Amino acid sequence: MNDDTDSVNVGAEVAPDRSRDVDRAILDGELVEDQPFPSVRLPWRLRLKRWWQASPRVPVSLKTHEQATQLVKDWITVVLRSPWRLLRAVGRGLVTGFRLWRRWVTVRDYREAAEESQKLADKFTEIRELTLFRWKVTGAVSVAAGVLIAVAAYVWGEVPLWTIGGVACVALAVLGRRKDGQPGRKPSLSGSRALTWTMDPQILVDAFRDAKLLGKDESLRLVQRASRVGDGWSVTVDLPATRKAADVVKHREALASALAVDEIQLMVERVRGNGGHAGRVAMWVADEDPYAKPPLRTPLVNVQHWDAWKPVPFGRDARDRKIDLPLVWTSLLVGAIPRQGKTFATRLAAAGLILDPHTRLYVADFKAGKDWMAAEQVAHRFLSGDDAEHIVALKDWLVELVAEVQDRYRRMRDLDDEVCPESKVTPAMSRDTALNMPITALFIDEVQVPLEDRTPIEVQGKNVPAGEYIGELLTWLAKKAPAAGIVLVLATQRPDSKTIPSGLRAVLGSRFALRVMDWRDSNIVLGEQMNTRGHDSSRLLPSHKGVGILRPDGETEAGADVLAMTVRTYYMPGEDWQEICRRGRALRQAAGTLTGHATGEDTAVRVDPVAEAKAISSEAKVMAELPEPLAEVLEYVNEHAGDREFIPTAELVDALDVDPNAFGRQMTELGCSSERRRVPAEDGELRQVRGYVVADLRRMAALQRDGGDP
Numbered sequence: 001m002n003d004d005t006d007s008v009n010v011g012a013e014v015a016p017d018r019s020r021d022v023d024r025a026i027l028d029g030e031l032v033e034d035q036p037f038p039s040v041r042l043p044w045r046l047r048l049k050r051w052w053q054a055s056p057r058v059p060v061s062l063k064t065h066e067q068a069t070q071l072v073k074d075w076i077t078v079v080l081r082s083p084w085r086l087l088r089a090v091g092r093g094l095v096t097g098f099r100l101w102r103r104w105v106t107v108r109d110y111r112e113a114a115e116e117s118q119k120l121a122d123k124f125t126e127i128r129e130l131t132l133f134r135w136k137v138t139g140a141v142s143v144a145a146g147v148l149i150a151v152a153a154y155v156w157g158e159v160p161l162w163t164i165g166g167v168a169c170v171a172l173a174v175l176g177r178r179k180d181g182q183p184g185r186k187p188s189l190s191g192s193r194a195l196t197w198t199m200d201p202q203i204l205v206d207a208f209r210d211a212k213l214l215g216k217d218e219s220l221r222l223v224q225r226a227s228r229v230g231d232g233w234s235v236t237v238d239l240p241a242t243r244k245a246a247d248v249v250k251h252r253e254a255l256a257s258a259l260a261v262d263e264i265q266l267m268v269e270r271v272r273g274n275g276g277h278a279g280r281v282a283m284w285v286a287d288e289d290p291y292a293k294p295p296l297r298t299p300l301v302n303v304q305h306w307d308a309w310k311p312v313p314f315g316r317d318a319r320d321r322k323i324d325l326p327l328v329w330t331s332l333l334v335g336a337i338p339r340q341g342k343t344f345a346t347r348l349a350a351a352g353l354i355l356d357p358h359t360r361l362y363v364a365d366f367k368a369g370k371d372w373m374a375a376e377q378v379a380h381r382f383l384s385g386d387d388a389e390h391i392v393a394l395k396d397w398l399v400e401l402v403a404e405v406q407d408r409y410r411r412m413r414d415l416d417d418e419v420c421p422e423s424k425v426t427p428a429m430s431r432d433t434a435l436n437m438p439i440t441a442l443f444i445d446e447v448q449v450p451l452e453d454r455t456p457i458e459v460q461g462k463n464v465p466a467g468e469y470i471g472e473l474l475t476w477l478a479k480k481a482p483a484a485g486i487v488l489v490l491a492t493q494r495p496d497s498k499t500i501p502s503g504l505r506a507v508l509g510s511r512f513a514l515r516v517m518d519w520r521d522s523n524i525v526l527g528e529q530m531n532t533r534g535h536d537s538s539r540l541l542p543s544h545k546g547v548g549i550l551r552p553d554g555e556t557e558a559g560a561d562v563l564a565m566t567v568r569t570y571y572m573p574g575e576d577w578q579e580i581c582r583r584g585r586a587l588r589q590a591a592g593t594l595t596g597h598a599t600g601e602d603t604a605v606r607v608d609p610v611a612e613a614k615a616i617s618s619e620a621k622v623m624a625e626l627p628e629p630l631a632e633v634l635e636y637v638n639e640h641a642g643d644r645e646f647i648p649t650a651e652l653v654d655a656l657d658v659d660p661n662a663f664g665r666q667m668t669e670l671g672c673s674s675e676r677r678r679v680p681a682e683d684g685e686l687r688q689v690r691g692y693v694v695a696d697l698r699r700m701a702a703l704q705r706d707g708g709d710p
């Protein structure tokens with residue numbers, strides 16, 4: 001075969017030659033090896049570029065333009081700072097040299113040894129003589145050196161003076177250099193430590209050591225030098241082999257203290273996926289409080305139409321990255337103490353859905369203020385108030401929605417695979433008016449009001465508190481409805497475990513916690529143990545209105561691997577909100593999708609008793625019949641116990657946020673007694689703790705349900 005086929009340049013003028021060569025080869029009757037892909041020799045520049053990017057020998061800082069620019073800048077800084085650094089090193093060298101000489105001239109080591117062996121008095125004369133002798137040596141050397149220098153200066157002029165001065169400076173600078181791991185004596189008033197690490201990576205290493213994230217002999221490896229990103233500095237480091245990036249994230253505050261910045265200015269993330277590993281940390285330090293800037297308006301004011309299937313613009317993180325919130329196929333819980341921006345955040349989520357005319361909206365405002373009034377013109381169902389009639393109305397909506405979800409699943413079963421490939425609403429299905437399965441969003445502001453309501457209502461011949469029943473319906477919906485295209489968005493001022501049942505919290509996919517009172521409340525919104533993973537919204541400042549921690553259910557701009565992030569929500573004042581609602585109404589009118597309350601029709605839901613009876617799943621019914629705290633315990637066990645046989649009492653008390661003594665007493669009254677067992681603790685050691693055997697809890701629950709005495 002012709003040699004040319006081995007290496008062919010990619011190019012229009014070369015290709016025809018090659019085909020002719022191959023044809024000739026076949027006509028000659030030679031054996032042609034079938035090559036699936038001809039080997040194409042790339043231009044040398046491209047090959048060099050690929051090698052450069054892939055080679056582990058080329059430093060990362062020379063691989064990208066930004067990093068290389070940063071490297072040049074760093075070197076210029078080093079050169080400019082070098083006279084000052086030399087001066088300081090010489091100064092340190094002088095002090096160190098002087099101390100060494102004093103130690104020698106006063107015969108300090110001999111004196112200390114004599115002191116230790118309590119023979120100072122015996123050796124005193126000897127030491128004194130030695131001291132005198134050393135003083136004499138010092139004097140003689142000084143005089144000799146002075147004379148030598150003077151003679152040399154007399155004979156050769158200034159040159160020897162400069163040479164001796166230079167050599168002495170270098171010697172002193174070497175003596176006074178900062179050694180790795182020994183940053184030297186730090187003056188107690190050295191000014192701000194903030195950002196000096198960007199110049200000198202040793203300071204970063206010291207900060208990690210001060211924060212107890214590195215041992216004395218350990219060091220960091222710089223993966224990416226400090227470079228400017230947005231209004232701050234970014235750096236990526238590798239920890240030593242035994243250290244975990246997750247621990248750095250957890251101890252962010254200690255690191256912020258060591259770097260002398262507010263923890264709100266420090267972002268620490270694990271670098272995951274292909275470019276990262278469990279010990280790689282990306283840090284970003286803002287120059288100033290990134291949330292103290294003027295609020296940003298939501299970009300939704302500038303759009304005429306939004307697709308509900310696209311994540312809704314929600315806010316920006318500290319690095320000014322856009323954070324969008326996916327809403328379809330999930331649900332959202334927003335929690336905060338009053339006046340932190342809860343309603344504003346919830347309205348942001350609503351705005352995206354309002355601007356999609358194929359979305360149906362249920363809005364229940366138990367704050368009974370003006371905040372949601374503009375949504376009346378687009379909502380299919382709307383209520384504003386906190387009286388018993390409003391709570392009953394909400395219950396009826398929920399029953400209606402449960403029936404709707406059941407109906408949607410039934411209809412989806414009958415649809416062919418092309419229209420509905422799995423039991424989930426698709427974008428095309430949600431927009432098909434004939435199918436009547438639009439994305440339906442239920443917004444409840446101040447959801448604690450209906451959930452705490454104790455008014456008895458009759459459900460299947462039994463009187464149950466309205467709040468409990470609403471809680472069960474919401475739990476059912478949060479579990480089953482997202483796939484059927486129903487989105488729940490709940491906002492609460494009281495994110496405690498008594499108000500929002502743990503079963504409901506567990507099934508709400510996305511969480512957004514603005515400032516709360518303490519870490520327990522933050523964990524209730526964001527999920528268990530989130531404070532130990534570095535996410536605690538009680539640490540946010542009161543002045544940070546609209547800033548919260550988002551734990552999204554799905555991918556955001558910050559990456560799919562990011563568990564939670566601090567977000568500053570966009571600001572959408574009343575006039576923007578009203579404008580968006582007006583636009584939403586116009587869009588619906590044009591699309592012919594304006595329904596229910598927005599068209600002025602009487603929307604009091606007439607609940608079909610049969611639908612209501614079917615509405616609650618058997619699980620919810622079972623839970624309702626169990627007395628507290630057993631119902632909550634069982635719910636927790638079902639969700640978190642996994643295959644464990646034993647649950648420590650401390651874990652239950654913590655998760656349910658109950659008083660340990662009262663809890664133990666109530667459980668005993670219900671026939672559940674705790675016992676001691678040895679279980680592995682966090683450090684892997686076995687510890688004896690009190691707790692409950694999961695099988696016993698289940699048996700007791702079954703007995704309670706059957707009405708049997710324990």
Ligand SMILES: Nc1ncnc2c1ncn2[C@@H]1O[C@H](COP(=O)(O)OP(=O)(O)OP(=O)(O)O)[C@@H](O)[C@H]1O
Pocket residue numbers: 295296336337338339340341342343344345367493545546547568569570571572
């Ligand atoms: N993203 C934001 N940027 C700046 N300020 C904001 C932002 N979000 C909300 N605020 C400010 O915070 C104030 C309180 O917001 P909001 O009414 O949403 O609080 P809330 O938590 O719902 O209060 P309450 O619990 O009393 O209903 C608003 O008046 C607004 O000025």
